[in-house]
Amino acid sequence: MERQNQPSNYTQGYSDCTVATHQVRTAESDAAFLLPHIKKTDRILDVGCGPGTITIGLAKYADEGASVGVDISADVLQKAKKLAAEADIPTQGLGSVAFEQGNILEGLAYPDNTFDVVYCSQVFGHLPPPDLPLRALAEIRRVLKPGGILATRDASDQHFYPRSLDLDRL
Numbered sequence: 001m002e003r004q005n006q007p008s009n010y011t012q013g014y015s016d017c018t019v020a021t022h023q024v025r026t027a028e029s030d031a032a033f034l035l036p037h038i039k040k041t042d043r044i045l046d047v048g049c050g051p052g053t054i055t056i057g058l059a060k061y062a063d064e065g066a067s068v069g070v071d072i073s074a075d076v077l078q079k080a081k082k083l084a085a086e087a088d089i090p091t092q093g094l095g096s097v098a099f100e101q102g103n104i105l106e107g108l109a110y111p112d113n114t115f116d117v118v119y120c121s122q123v124f125g126h127l128p129p130p131d132l133p134l135r136a137l138a139e140i141r142r143v144l145k146p147g148g149i150l151a152t153r154d155a156s157d158q159h160f161y162p163r164s165l166d167l168d169r170l
Contacts, residue, residue, distance in 0.1 A: 025050075027057025030121050034151040038117060040064040045143060047104050047120040047136075048072075052080025054121060056089060056097055063095040065116070070102035077101055104136045113145045124154045 027035060031054055038044070038061040046055040049069030059067040071077050080099045090096045102108050104123070118140050127133045140150055 025053050025121065027054050027061070030054055030153055031058065031119055031151065033153075034058075034117070034119060034149070035061055037149055037151075038062055042116040043114065044068070044117045044119065045070065045108075045110075045115040047118060047140065048123040049080060049099065050076055052077075052083050052097070052099055054119070055080065055099070056084055056087060058117075058119060059089065059095060059097045062117075065094070066096045066098070068115075069097070069099045070104070070108065071099070072101065072103050074101050104139050105132060107139060108143055110143045112142050114143045115148060116145055117149045117151065118144050119151045121153045122155070124152060 038058065040061070040063055042062040042065040044055075044058050044062055044065065044067040046052075046058060046067065046069040049055045049071050052069050055067055055069035069077075069080055071080075077099045084091070084097050084099070091098055100109070105127075120140075124133050124136070127136055137150075144150060
């Protein structure tokens, strides 16, 4: 797989094994909490879309809108484009899905207030606090329409409760 020339905090990388685990993710399994809030006409942005399985799934719920997946890896985006083509999903117009290379920390190539929904799965755990998550959120806010929905699914930290048992040391 391609090695990124640009700086990246994504240390997991894009090995075949990693991408394979990402390919089993679906909108129904990883974004179920968001699905009831998607309108048929929504424009959706999936930040850090990887191989596009969640992006394609979200598009089914906005079949009169459009969905865009962005990722920093051109190679993984090729996998996403192939998957969408095999599913016969249009790349333009109503119900379309497009995949584009982009880096949330460097600014996205969209005007302000473009998207009704911005979704990201397992992105913020790769952004060391406090500066990088704030930069990412500021860029998301810029492209999100007023009143739009930001939905994230992240496991950037794990804690055991009750804390008084000191199980975090494990």
